[in-house]
Amino acid sequence: MTDDITAGSPASDTFLPGDGYVGDPAVRAEWDNRYADRQQLWSGRPNGALVAEVAGLTPGRVLDVGCGEGADAVWLARGGWDVTALEVSGVALERAAGHARDAGVGVRWVHAALTEAALPPASFDLVSAQYPALLRTPDAAAERALLAAVAPGGVLLLVHHAGMETQHAHDSGFDPADYVWPSMVAALLTDDWKVEVNEQRPRVAPDGGAGAHHTDDLVLRARRLR
Numbered sequence: 001m002t003d004d005i006t007a008g009s010p011a012s013d014t015f016l017p018g019d020g021y022v023g024d025p026a027v028r029a030e031w032d033n034r035y036a037d038r039q040q041l042w043s044g045r046p047n048g049a050l051v052a053e054v055a056g057l058t059p060g061r062v063l064d065v066g067c068g069e070g071a072d073a074v075w076l077a078r079g080g081w082d083v084t085a086l087e088v089s090g091v092a093l094e095r096a097a098g099h100a101r102d103a104g105v106g107v108r109w110v111h112a113a114l115t116e117a118a119l120p121p122a123s124f125d126l127v128s129a130q131y132p133a134l135l136r137t138p139d140a141a142a143e144r145a146l147l148a149a150v151a152p153g154g155v156l157l158l159v160h161h162a163g164m165e166t167q168h169a170h171d172s173g174f175d176p177a178d179y180v181w182p183s184m185v186a187a188l189l190t191d192d193w194k195v196e197v198n199e200q201r202p203r204v205a206p207d208g209g210a211g212a213h214h215t216d217d218l219v220l221r222a223r224r225l226r
Helices: 025-036 048-054 071-078 090-103 141-149 182-186
Strands: 061-065 082-087 108-111 124-130 150-161 193-202 216-224
Touching: 025 090, 048 071, 048 124, 048 150, 048 216, 061 071, 071 082, 071 090, 071 124, 082 090, 090 108, 124 141, 141 150, 141 182, 150 182, 182 193, 182 216
Parallel strands: 061 082, 061 124, 082 108, 124 150
Antiparallel strands: 150 216, 193 216
């Protein structure tokens, strides 16, 4: 999206498909195709780990990384959070914006890859990445982008499916070695961070939607001290 989020402009619930996408066109096309194959890909309900971990936090500015069809973003906005939601798929963003309009909440939609989004550094009280498909690079660009977005005193919440990072490459083309996992982000945390949660736990999954067969989560919650 072209919203100037660095200027603190009010959240908008509009998304225009013609707005410029920033990122690899092949990645956008891959995810657009996945969403276009189904009228609804996900459950439409917020992720259970997000609901549990946000319960004790004071609402502020939140970045929803890989927002998909917008269930988490809408839930956060209803809870009083100032939401910026980032997604590579324009198909998903159109659906997300529609859900936000139906819910009567405002969200800033950013149509970009995380590493290309030029987000304001150290400005989000919560950075939430729920089961993100972040591609690995030799310079750990995605991992560092997650950390860089968190404001001092803020929280990074990264949740992923347990067991996936140790799987073998699939004939379908999925190779776990291509993606960022919570352990890789945890390995970059310095003394500027305090790890509050780093564990595997049973998944509290919304009914229906892709990924419902996964039973356990890896949850990394870290607070930036300075």
